[in-house]
Amino acid sequence: MGGITVPIVYLIGFILWIWAEIEVFVALGSATGVLLTLIGIFVTGMIGISLLRSQGRRITGSLQAQLARGEAPVASLAAGVSVLVGAVLMLIPGYLTDAAGLVMFLPGIRTIVGALILKRIAARGSFVMGGRMPFGNAAPFGQSRGDRQQPHAADRAADRMPDGATDRPGGGADDIIEGDFEERPTRTTPIDKKD
Numbered sequence: 001m002g003g004i005t006v007p008i009v010y011l012i013g014f015i016l017w018i019w020a021e022i023e024v025f026v027a028l029g030s031a032t033g034v035l036l037t038l039i040g041i042f043v044t045g046m047i048g049i050s051l052l053r054s055q056g057r058r059i060t061g062s063l064q065a066q067l068a069r070g071e072a073p074v075a076s077l078a079a080g081v082s083v084l085v086g087a088v089l090m091l092i093p094g095y096l097t098d099a100a101g102l103v104m105f106l107p108g109i110r111t112i113v114g115a116l117i118l119k120r121i122a123a124r125g126s127f128v129m130g131g132r133m134p135f136g137n138a139a140p141f142g143q144s145r146g147d148r149q150q151p152h153a154a155d156r157a158a159d160r161m162p163d164g165a166t167d168r169p170g171g172g173a174d175d176i177i178e179g180d181f182e183e184r185p186t187r188t189t190p191i192d193k194k195d
Contacts, residue, residue, distance in 0.1 A: 021094035028095065044098040048090025051105050055083045078114030079107075085117065086110070 029037040059080045066073040086104025089097045104110055 017096065021096050024095045041093050041095070041098075044095075044102075045091050045093075048087045048098070048101055051090070052083060052087035055105060056080070059083060074115075075111050078112075078118055079110045080114065081117050082110035082114030085113070 025037060028040070032040075059076055063073045063076040063080065066076055082104045086101040089101030089104065092098075092101075104113055
């Protein structure tokens with residue numbers, strides 16, 4: 001981007017967005033009154049929560065149905081991400097963010113926007129804040145970075161064995177042993193106490 005770094009562009013965009021939100025708020029406040037403008041912000045937040053619940057249930061059901069059929073739930077996942085972002089935008093006070101959040105709930109648009117968000121996340125590799133992983137040099141759940149790529153110790157041992165062999169006593173994986181068993185009561189010998 002020439003000599004301008006990306007964080008500066010984001011900062012300028014954020015400042016312009018806040019300025020536009022204030023302008024819309026002042027215009028609505030002078031046209032309808034401050035009280036109605038504040039009530040409108042509260043109502044749009046409640047609408048966002050309601051839409052998140054209803055659309056979230058619908059998308060979750062679709063996601064589960066696709067997984068049950070063995071399909072990749074890409075469209076449902078994209079729609080879910082978009083609905084979540086839309087709900088967050090509707091909870092942020094401001095009419096422009098409410099409008100942007102409401103657009104995220106529209107069926108065709110939410111899949112496209114959600115796919116773009118997922119594509120951006122996939123391009124970055126993960127959720128990264130400030131270019132650093134959130135756990136520093138350690139991976140989550142007490143693993144070191146190298147352990148995340150390593151298979152479990154039992155899997156590594158099984159990979160080193162010849163085909164059909166296992167580390168269990170008795171032989172290979174194809175051995176079937178049938179038989180009957182009888183449980184015998186254990187005998188206990190009384191302990192004589194000598195006085």
